[in-house]
Amino acid sequence: MKQQTEQYDVVVCGGGLAGVCAAIAAARGGAATCLVQDRPVLGGNSSSEVRVTPHGAAAFHAYARETGILSELLIEERAQNHEEIFENGWTNSVWDMVQYDLVQRTPNLTLHLNTTVLGVEMDGRTLKAVRCRIGNAEVDLTLEAKVFIDCTGDGMVAAEAGCEWRMGSEGKVEFNEPHAPTVANGDIMGNSIHFRARDMGRPVPFKRPDWAMHYDDARFFYDQGRLPKEIRGGYWWIEIGVPYDTIHQAEEIRHELTRHTLGVWDWIKNRDPKTMNLAENWALDWIGQVPGKRESRRIMGLYLMNEWDAIRATVHEDEIAFGGWFIDIHTPGGLLAPTSEPASAEGYSETSDYAARSYAGPYGIPLRSLVSKDVDNLMMAGRNVSATHCALATVRVMATTALMGQAAGVTAALAAQQNTSPAHIASTQYQHVQQTLLREGCFLPNIKNEDTGDxxxxxxxxxxxxARFAGVGPESHGAHEGLAFWRDQAVPLREELLQRRGQWIALGGERLQTLRFCLSNTSEIPQRVSVKLMEVQHIWDYRVDDAMELCTGEIILFPGPKQWIEWHVPADTALQQDSYIRVDLLPNPHVQWHVANAVEPGHVSAFEMSPGKMRRYSSGVTLSMQVEPPQRSxxxxxxxxxxxxxxxxxxxxxxxxxxxxxxxxxxxxxxxxxxxxxxxxxxxxxxxxxxxxxxxxxxxxxxxxxxxxxxxxxxxxxxxxxxxxxxxxxxxxxxxxxxxxxxxxxxxxxxxxxxxxxxxxxxx
Missing domain, CATH: 2.60.120.260 (Galactose-binding domain-like)
Known part of the structure; x- marks a missing residue:
């Protein structure tokens, strides 16, 4: 083996989205940076090897898509890629190359692909170097740096460096988290592989190999949340974890997943009465052989984020990223368990007790959760950050980990330049990190631009x-070409007022006097609908509380379709300019509040999913209404x-x-x-x-x-x-x-x- 040593300011281990964003951010911050990836492509679980499409807060919250470096990458991918986005298994190499291109164009950044971290060199509490091997070049590579960022997913660098880590679920006694088990256990979420099928335009056969799984019970799929919804693929539920160790038995899991994938396809193609005819012309095109991991080690940092931080949107003074995926704890065992992931098992109900308990965010993520408590110059980003099992269920999705990666890169570059520790930056200069992230295009829910140099x-x-906001209606036209919605998370457009429904309005200029609603009365008698004008803090203020009421009223609707019904805002209502209010219509199943045919920028809607708690209505739509006078929004x-x-x-x-x-x-x-x-x-x-x-x-x-x-x-x-x-x-x-x-x-x-x-x- 050839021996080679290189020195950098920052070394990032792991080339998933967290690692890519961390390395680019550190290099842009002026640090000589090295990115080490053990695969031939970048992107980790999102790459063309694994093909899990990046998810984030905007799956559940309007205007909550992640920005910063990740946004640059995803916008570029959509601009270049001919392939439509599909849930899983559909990612092609264009995405790999978009990431590769940005890395290659970034000054101060060196990339080592096909390079595996084998071990570390320590000096007390300081990580001096990581020892690597370039697998296809017979080179043993030693990388020295001032600051290291572990984005390996499994937290391999931190574990080798002697950091404390956790694996499994905390018990109820520690944080009293809603989703925590009564007693702590070793349960973790499993690994998955994906497949892709292609329509050949003619009947094609499939013969299951003898060693593959044989499925013949429809209840396993249709009664346990494993719906074969799409012939072409997208089956995240082909998942196995417990009783296997997702780190040390990853190869056994890969083989078992392959057996099950072939068995699932055999069921769809040859046995399922609901899919056999649909799948007649479809052939397997690709089966992944690099399992995507959801969970393994979680490295203990200066702060251990817990589920309450996400549910209550705890405000951390060192906020450096945000999340908004739901508390998505997959059933331990996956395919080996009695049922699939709970939300899927109950049919993705939007109003169940589980859905209400699991709906979270957007919430801030503290910098301290990215800083190792045991090694002075080590940070983490990705699914190995300092979080409980329940908190990891929401922060683990890739769009969120990418934000954490960018924050870690900014912090590491600053620490390297000042010859200090990330912990010192986290405690004394987190404002500097925050303002840098905002300048670089990120969003932080509780921080705004206060850059004195601007x-x-x-x-x-x-x-x-x-422009002024006068309202939109069923006949409005918007410029939305190419914008659809993600089917699995879009609340169906049930226009009947089965639950309380609210529409945000941005106030500005002349005082709001009149609201008009486009409603239908499907009954044969007049209907009454209660109106409540609510004070809200922001567009994700989903609270329903009497203390928020600015005024109330009632409208009467005679039978008939699509009527514009007027309601006058009481003259003594205290309205704060340059802010949002929310107008809520209370339930009446005989009344429909129609969705506008255009999305008015910044004007979102929600419905009450459980007493006192709203969630986004459909996939981010504006309800049909008019305001008078038009507002300077x-x-x-x-x-x-x-x-x-x-x-x-x-x-x-x-x-x-x-x-x-x-x-x-x-x-x-x-x-x-x-x-x-x-x-x-x-x-x-x-x-x-x-x-x-x-x-x-x-x-x-x-x-x-x-x-x-x-x-x-x-x-x-x-x-x-x-x-x-x-x-x-x-x-x-x-x-x-x-x-x-x-x-x-x-x-x-x-x-x-x-x-x-x-x-x-x-x-x-």
Whole structure:
């Protein structure tokens, strides 16, 4: 074996999404960084080897899609990839190459693929080096660094370094978590492999190998939550864990999963009366042989996140990421257990006791959970972070782990530059990490832009025009081409008021006086519907509490379809401008509140899933209603709110859609400023999860073509021209500093929306 030693500021072990984002973030932060991956491709469970599509908070919450480095990657993948997104098994190599391309284009970043970590070298509480082997090159590689980030999933580096770790489920006595068992045990979630089938256009046979599983009981599938819903694949429930060890018996699990996969396909193809005819022309195209893991070691950090943190959305002062997947604890054993994962076993009910207990977020994740308590220069990101078994059930999904990876990379680079520990950064400079993450395009639910170096924050803002929210209805038209929804998590559009239903309205300008609702009365007699106007903190304020009531009333609806019914807001109602309110209609099964045929930016809806708790209605829709007078929901000043998505208000400037492009947004200062860089955040890619977006997708709301102009005292002069953009975040660097007291962004074209729109402008 050839011996080779390399030195870096930061070494990231593990090339899944957490590791990729950690390495890119550290390198962008100025640290000499090395990324080590034991597979030939990047992406971990999301790669073309495993093919689990990335999930995150937007599966359950409108406008909760993850941004930052992950967003860059996913937007690029959709723009390039001809393949539609499908639940599992459908990922192709375009995704691998999008990640590979960004890594290769990132300065300060060295990549070692096919490189396995074998061990570590320690000096007391300091990790000095990791020992690796490049498998196909006969090279033993020693990587030395100031800071290490363990993104191996199994926490192999941390375990070798002597860190305390947990595996299994904590008992009820420790944190009294709702999903915890009475007594602690070794139960963990299992591994899965996926398959893909292809329609051949003609009948094709399949013969099960003798060594594969034989299924002949329909109850195993249809009564236990293992529905063969799609012939083409997507079966996350082909899962095995307990009684196997997901680390040391991974190969045994892989073989068992292969046996079961072939048996499942044999059932679908040859035995299931419901699928045999449907599957007649389908043939197996691909079967994964790299199992995707859900859970193994969890490394103990400075803070152990628990289930209550997610359910109660605990505010951590060192918040550096967010999550919003549900408390998704798979049944130990998977295929070997009596039933599948609980939500699937009960048919994905939106209103069951289990659904209500499991619905979580969006919630913040603390930096301390990414910092080892036992090794001074070691961090973690991914499914091995410091969390209980129940908390891991929500933070483990890949879009969330990618956010943690970016935060770990930013922290590690800062620690390396200052020759200090990540723990020191976490305790004394977490604000610096937070502001860096926001500048790099991330979102934090409880933190906004307070960057003192941002020149835009000192400016006044004006625009060529401004949209106002007057309402939308069944006949409205929106620019939503290519946007669908992820079927498995979209609440069905039952327009009947079977539960309390609420619609958020962003207030601004003239006081709200009148609301109109588009309703149908399906009975033969007049119906009464109670109206409640609720004070909310943000668009994910799902509480139902009498203390939130601003005013109440009632409307009467005579029999008939699609009527616009007017309700006047009492004149003494205390309404706070530049914030959201929620208008709720109480249940009446004879009344339908119709969904609008357009999604109004920033205007979401929800329904009461259990007493006192709402959840997103369908896949992120706007209900049919009108407001009078029209509200200034999209003021130019929103670009300086410090938040780059709807939250406490829309945080969006949007031009009047009735006025043609180009439209402009202008910043003015009382004295000239020296500007070297502009950072723009455009709308799009937020409303729904990655699964909702079509192949070769460009979000219609996103600005495509624009000019940056400065005023030279007499005329406007163009200093930058951008054409063909489809990314949400743009950085415009000027060749030399510009001195000006007036600056404009002139939007020439979008990808289809009639309005120009911007969430944020930063200037440095």
């Amino acid at each position: 020149l835009a924050q000192r400016a006044t803002v004006s625009a060529s025009s401004e 999209y003021s130019p000043a929103n670009v300086l709110s410090g938040v780059t998505r709807p939250h406490a208000t829309t945080n969006l400037w949007r031009s009047d859609p009735a006025q043609p492009l180009p439209q402009w947004l202008e910043l003015d200062w009382t004295t000239p400023q020296n500007v070297s860089e502009m950072i723009l955040t455009f709308p799009g890619h937020l409303l729904r999860e990655y699964h909702a977006y079509a192949p070769m997708y460009r979000d219609p709301q996103c600005v495509r073509d624009y000019d940056v102009q400065i005023h030279d005292g007499e005329n406007w002069r163009t200093v930058s021209e951008v054409r063909g953009n489809y990314q949400r975040r743009n950085v415009v660097a000027f060749a030399e500093p510009l001195r000006t007291d007036r600056m404009r962004v002139v939007v020439l074209a979008t990808h289809g929306d009639p309005s120009a729109a911007i969430y944020e402008i930063r200037l440095y």
